[in-house]
Amino acid sequence: MYGEGMCAHYLGLSDEEVDRLVERLSGERPERPPEEPESRPAETAAPQYEQRELDYPQSSQSSERPRGERQLIDVYPKAVSPVIVPTFDTAVGVTALAPGALERADLAWGYGTQWNPQPIFNTRIESADKPIWRASMEHDRCVIACRRFYESSGTETRVSERTGRVIKQQYLFAIPDMPIMFIGGIRRGDEYSMVTTRANAAMAPVHPRMPLILHPTELTTWLGPAYMRLADRSAVPLVACKAG
Template identity: 30%
Template sequence: MCGRMAITLPHDAMAQVFDAAPANDLPNTPDYNVCPTQAVHVVTAGEGQRRLRPMRWGFVPHWYDKLSGGPLLINARSETIADKPAFRAAVRERRCLIVASGFYEWHRVPGAVPQPWYVTRSDGSPMAMAGIWQDWSKAEAPLATCAVVTCGANAAMAPIHDRLPVILSPGDWPLWLGEAGHGAAPLMRAVADVALTFTKVSTQVNSNRAVGEDLIAPVE
C-alpha cells in the first residue's frame, strides 16, 4: 500500500538523477504531504529521451465517464496487475517511475489511533517506485494519470503493513521503462534487498491538510 508520500528534491536535482528533461508544470517542492488525486513527479521514456512529468495520482481507466466514475485507483497489486482490465494494457505499454523522497504508512491496532511511519531508502537516495500510467481523454484536455505498483511487504515492512511499493534500483530503471527490452515482470518482486529506514512520526500527518517539514520529524 502507498497512500501518501513526500517529495523534497528540487526539480533540477530530480532531472539530473533520472537523466530526464523536466516539464514546465511540475508540482512545487518540497511537499511533505502529497495526497491521492494530487499531481506527482513521474519519469517516462520514449523517443530517445526520458521526461520528468506531472501526473494525477489516481489511475483513471478509459471507461470512466468522470474522474469519480469508479474506485480511486492509487495502487495496483503486482500479483494481479497483468489480469485486471484497468491495468493490463498499461503494465505492458505504459510503465513509469513515480519519484518520492519517501512515503507514509500507518500501523493499525484495533482501538488505537493509526500510527504513521515515514519510510525512506536508507542510503538517502530518491525513491523510484514502479508505476503505470495512461491518459484519460474525457477531460477538456487529456489528463495523464498514474498508480503505484505494490507487492507483498518485505521482512522490514511486515511489522507495520503487509504491502509495499515496488522500489526499483537505478540498474532496473531502463528495463522497467522499456528502454532495455522486455522482461520487466520479475522486477515487481525485487524489493527484498532494498534497505529502508522507518521513522515514527506525528499523527498530524493523518490529516490530508497538514503541511510542513515537521511531518517527517521523528517522535517518541
C-alpha cells in the same frame, strides 16, 4: 478515506527537481565523478542500495534554506504531481537511458473508474494482466521519485494530539544513503498509479504490501519487457520510524 490500499501519502519533488533528475538519469548532464574509481553494479546482480554517485538536485529554493534542508512536498491521491515517464514503449524497452529517453509528466495520482468514486491509486504487480491495468503495465510503465513514504499500521494505534481520538499509528519509511527513492508506477493518459508488491521483512510488521522500490541500476529493467523479475523486493533495506 481511500479504501484498503496502501501508501496514500509520500513526500515528492518539485517540477524543477524532477526535470534536473531526468537530465541526470538520462545522461543529459554529467554525473559528479566519484572520489575513488568504482564499478557500477550490473542489473542482474543484487544492487547495493546507495545513490551517492548521482548528483541529486536540491530544492529550487535551496539557496534560501539552511544547508541540507530540502523542499518537502506532500503528495496524496488525486493530487497532480511530476512523474518520470519514458518516451518509448515499455513493452520494448531500451538498453540504456540515453538523452531524450525520459521526460517529466504532471499526472494525477489515481485511476478513475465508473464504479468507484475514489481513485485507485495502487496496483499490485501480481495483477498486471487484469483488464484495468493490462495496457498500462505493458506499454506505459513510469517512475515515481520521492524522498520517503508513509504507511499506517494495521494493528497499532495512538491518540491524536489534535482531536484526542484514537487513530492508526503512521510510520515513515526511508532508505539510508538514498536521498531520493524511486518507485515503479504505471500511467494511463493523465493519471498514474503506484505499483506495489509483497512486503519485505522491514515492511511486514506495518503492512503486508510495499511500494515497488527501484535502485537506479534497475530503471531500464522496470521500463522494459523483463520488469516482472523485480517483483521480489526483499533486499530493499527500508528503515521505519513513527510519524506524528
